[in-house]
Amino acid sequence: xxxxENKGYDTVWGADSEAPYLSKTxxxxxxxxxxxxxxxxxxxxxxxxxxSGQASNPxxxxxxxxxxxxxxxxxxxxxxxxxxxxxYPASVPTIAGQLTSAGKSWKGYMEDMQTPCQxxxxxxxxxxxxxxxxxxxxxxxxxxxxxxxxxxxxxCQSNVVNFTALAQDxxxxxxxxxxxxxxxxxxxDGHDSPCVNGSPGGLAASDSxxxxxxxxxxxxxxFKKDGMLVITFDEADGQTxxxxxxxxxxxxxxxxALVLSxxxxxxxxxxxxxxxxxLLASIEDAFSLPRLGLAGAxxxxxxxxDVFNAGS
Numbered sequence: 080x081x082x083x084e085n086k087g088y089d090t091v092w093g094a095d096s097e098a099p100y101l102s103k104t105x106x107x108x109x110x111x112x113x114x115x116x117x118x119x120x121x122x123x124x125x126x127x128x129x130x131s132g133q134a135s136n137p138x139x140x141x142x143x144x145x146x147x148x149x150x151x152x153x154x155x156x157x158x159x160x161x162x163x164x165x166x167y168p169a170s171v172p173t174i175a176g177q178l179t180s181a182g183k184s185w186k187g188y189m190e191d192m193q194t195p196c197q198x199x200x201x202x203x204x205x206x207x208x209x210x211x212x213x214x215x216x217x218x219x220x221x222x223x224x225x226x227x228x229x230x231x232x233x234x235c236q237s238n239v240v241n242f243t244a245l246a247q248d249x250x251x252x253x254x255x256x257x258x259x260x261x262x263x264x265x266x267x268d269g270h271d272s273p274c275v276n277g278s279p280g281g282l283a284a285s286d287s288x289x290x291x292x293x294x295x296x297x298x299x300x301x302f303k304k305d306g307m308l309v310i311t312f313d314e315a316d317g318q319t320x321x322x323x324x325x326x327x328x329x330x331x332x333x334x335x336a337l338v339l340s341x342x343x344x345x346x347x348x349x350x351x352x353x354x355x356x357x358l359l360a361s362i363e364d365a366f367s368l369p370r371l372g373l374a375g376a377x378x379x380x381x382x383x384x385d386v387f388n389a390g391s
Contacts, residue, residue, distance in 0.1 A: 115334060118134075132370070165200065
């Protein structure tokens with residue numbers, strides 16, 4: 080899965096899109112989910128939702144500018160940790176832990192991350208909120224480092240790595256993780272415009288990055304065998320609110336998502352309502368794992384025959 084940044088549905092998928100490779104070339108090869116929503120603002124809650132099923136709290140909605148522990152006061156329905164903060168205690172599960180327990184593999188590929196499992200010290204300000212020359216890594220776009228169960232494990236050093244490792248891992252089915260979670264840097268994900276290096280950035284930068292890197296994923300042995308590539312955006316631009324009634328919420332706005340797979344017919348679209356919790360649910364369903372947190376909310380739909388329709 081690839082997360083891009085801060086663009087609403089019409090901007091990305093409309094006739095005047097500055098991303099023709101994504102909105103035309105790749106769209107013709109996959110299924111466009113036209114009613115796919117982000118769950119909240121700002122970035123952090125959406126990334127955290129995708130791997131844990133946890134709802135937002137006031138500190139994550141402020142993008143975890145300080146790397147503070149989550150002060151848990153209890154646990155509510157659907158495994159929701161009550162309280163506020165950014166770094167969840169080891170008792171809060173993630174898809175990474177689920178996969179490890181099931182004997183499956185996972186990796187987070189973070190562009191421009193300088194060292195494996197890079198994150199601030201507990202209680203320190205996050206000095207990767209803004210891009211710098213040669214270092215456009217954003218901590219908040221790396222959800223794995225906000226869970227103590229991951230950061231306290233050797234898995235973090237071996238599995239949360241720089242994006243450059245992906246090319247080697249894609250060479251065979253055996254070396255490709257069951258889950259590959261990809262975050263481009265602050266320029267290539269479309270967040271910055273202009274970028275710190277002087278390039279224009281924005282959606283056009285994301286499109287160029289996809290054109291450089293998506294073909295290697297689509298041509299990889301693992302993808303061709305039984306893979307799925309999901310490309311989406313963390314949230315829509317502007318403080319949108321969603322009133323769709325979708326379980327888990329749609330307050331981050333309508334962003335859309337594209338699903339490409341040998342099991343998906345190209346050029347199709349679905350208007351079934353989804354959000355980032357649906358994505359987590361769909362990944363868990365694919366690996367026969369229990370749904371975590373709000374991914375298990377009653378009525379929440381995972382990807383179904385509207386997406387996996389190559390035989391229809």
